Amino acid sequence: MVKFHDLNIARVKDAVAQKHTLRIACRLGYEVVAVTTVLKNGNELTAAPPPIELQLTKEEQQNFQQLSRITVVLSDKTNNSYLGNDKIKSYDILAVQPTTEKSFQVACSELNVDLITFDFSTWLGFHLKHQYVQTALRLGKYFEFTYGPAIRDTTCRRYVFQNTTDFVQRKEGQNTIISSGAEWPTDLRAPYDVANLAILFGMKEGQAKSSLTSTPRALLLKAATRRLTVKSSITIGHVTSIPEKDKWKIEGSKPPSTDAGKRQNTDDHDEPKKKKSKKLKSN
Amino acid sequence: MEGEFERIVLKSPQYHYMMVQLDLFGAKANFDSDLFKNLIMKALKGLHGDVGGSISVDIIRFEKKSLKSILRVPSIGLVKVWSALTLYSSHNDKPCHFKVSKVSPHLPSLSVNSRDFTSELLLEKV
Numbered sequence: 022m023v024k025f026h027d028l029n030i031a032r033v034k035d036a037v038a039q040k041h042t043l044r045i046a047c048r049l050g051y052e053v054v055a056v057t058t059v060l061k062n063g064n065e066l067t068a069a070p071p072p073i074e075l076q077l078t079k080e081e082q083q084n085f086q087q088l089s090r091i092t093v094v095l096s097d098k099t100n101n102s103y104l105g106n107d108k109i110k111s112y113d114i115l116a117v118q119p120t121t122e123k124s125f126q127v128a129c130s131e132l133n134v135d136l137i138t139f140d141f142s143t144w145l146g147f148h149l150k151h152q153y154v155q156t157a158l159r160l161g162k163y164f165e166f167t168y169g170p171a172i173r174d175t176t177c178r179r180y181v182f183q184n185t186t187d188f189v190q191r192k193e194g195q196n197t198i199i200s201s202g203a204e205w206p207t208d209l210r211a212p213y214d215v216a217n218l219a220i221l222f223g224m225k226e227g228q229a230k231s232s233l234t235s236t237p238r239a240l241l242l243k244a245a246t247r248r249l250t251v252k253s254s255i256t257i258g259h260v261t262s263i264p265e266k267d268k269w270k271i272e273g274s275k276p277p278s279t280d281a282g283k284r285q286n287t288d289d290h291d292e293p294k295k296k297k298s299k300k301l302k303s304n
Numbered sequence: 305m306e307g308e309f310e311r312i313v314l315k316s317p318q319y320h321y322m323m324v325q326l327d328l329f330g331a332k333a334n335f336d337s338d339l340f341k342n343l344i345m346k347a348l349k350g351l352h353g354d355v356g357g358s359i360s361v362d363i364i365r366f367e368k369k370s371l372k373s374i375l376r377v378p379s380i381g382l383v384k385v386w387s388a389l390t391l392y393s394s395h396n397d398k399p400c401h402f403k404v405s406k407v408s409p410h411l412p413s414l415s416v417n418s419r420d421f422t423s424e425l426l427l428e429k430v
Contacts, residue, residue: 172393175350207329207399214390214404221387 024052025212026237028090028114029138029167029200032058032070038205043075045206047085053237055090055114057202062096066103069111088241090114092138095124101132114244116165122147129157135244136163136198141184142170142177151191158196163240164188167202168218172210182222189223197224198237317409320382321364324389326371327401337366340373344385347392347402352384361385364411374414382407 027046033039039056046054056073060066072087091112093104109115116136119125125147128137137157139145157164166185170177189197199219203209210218212233219229250256260271326340341363348356359381365374377385389402406414 172391178351178391207393207401210390210401211404213407214386217383217386218390220383 023234024084024238025050025233026053026055026198026241027051027200027203027209027233028053028055028088028136028198028237028240029057029092029165029202030054031202031204032056033204036073039073040075042203042206042209043073043087044077045209046203047075047077047081049209049211051212052084053086053088053241055088057090057092057116058112059092059094059118061094062098066106066108068108069113088113090116092116092118094118094120095128096120097123101127104132104134110248113248114241115247120146122150125149126153129153129162130160133247134162135240135247136165138165138167139184141166141181142174143180145184149188149191154191158192161243162196163236163243164197166197166199166222168199168210168215169202169204169208171218172208185222194219194222194224194228194232196236197232198240199232314409317379320377320379320407320409321411321414322375322377322386322404323406323414324373324375325403325405326373327403328371328395329399329401331398331400333395335368335371337363337373340366340371343392343395344375344389347388348385351388351391356381356384356388359385374411379409 030042030046033042043054043056056070058067058070069089069091072089075085077085089112091109091114093116095101095117103109104115114136115134116138117128117132117134118138118140119128120140125137128134130153154164166181166188168181171181199215201209201215216226216229216233219232220226222229224232263271326335326343341361344361345357348359348361352359360378361381362376363373364376367373375385386404386407389404392402393399406417408414
């Protein structure tokens, strides 16, 4: 069955409001949800917080999945070498929000990120060059629209529509996901309502629905390859994490126990010494 | 009666029916169907302007207690009406939320939902 994703629920200091938002997301029909921590210049980078405990029924608990996401706000001056950091790897999704044209270019071409977000509630300040967007799509990156500002503020609505329609016109919504950016439970809307909004942004009906279902699922798989694999080909895991059915693969190559190893070493030492003395005598 | 039947083929529906509930997040307000219709028109004009305001939305049923209603919308205007209701977020400076639970081109299908077996047939007539 198709799962609805909302990959941007803002992390708020008020724990009660946060729990309420997540519970409402579950009841509206979202099955995969990501809680976002925003990292701006000057803020401390912390490892991913644990998933928030919610009081849900058993059925809801089985289907509802909470992930963690970090959005790094980029500007021209930021040094991006820390994006391979262990603390950042502890988050399930890595998103980047460029604020200038240069940071947008860097985000599209060089940085190893999953998702590129924008603050669509005001004029972006730079044009989204077709060339950079094409590079990002070729490298398998995803773009995100948030509809939260359109609900919160009627003045922001105009900018949200302007920016999203502008973007969709170029590539018709390929590799784009839509999420709420919800700070309060009142910012959330049901999945089919959001799919209808996506039609207003300029997407076709099929694409509108897939921007909530199959595209975010593909994004999560890409995020997993970034975190867990080396060059998207090799995964390294601990021996204890191998499932029962695969354990035969490592049993053949068990390391020898410590006592047997020591005895072997002393034997090796004696033999060469004897050989040397024999040679001298014969000469 | 043998062999007598009439086949009606519906290619593109003329109207869509929506089951909508207004959620005021606990705030109390006295609504009647006229006020509800005013609200819908306000939402349409707010998002789509005069073009939105020209779409004729009819309230078929309205329940005062739970603020649930059944609306009839011309199919050409469905996307506009639905998006206007989705984005309407405050009424008299209080937060509100239009919950669209069912949308269908056929009115009888609004009464039963195969996923949720509690039927909502008992709405009062306006």
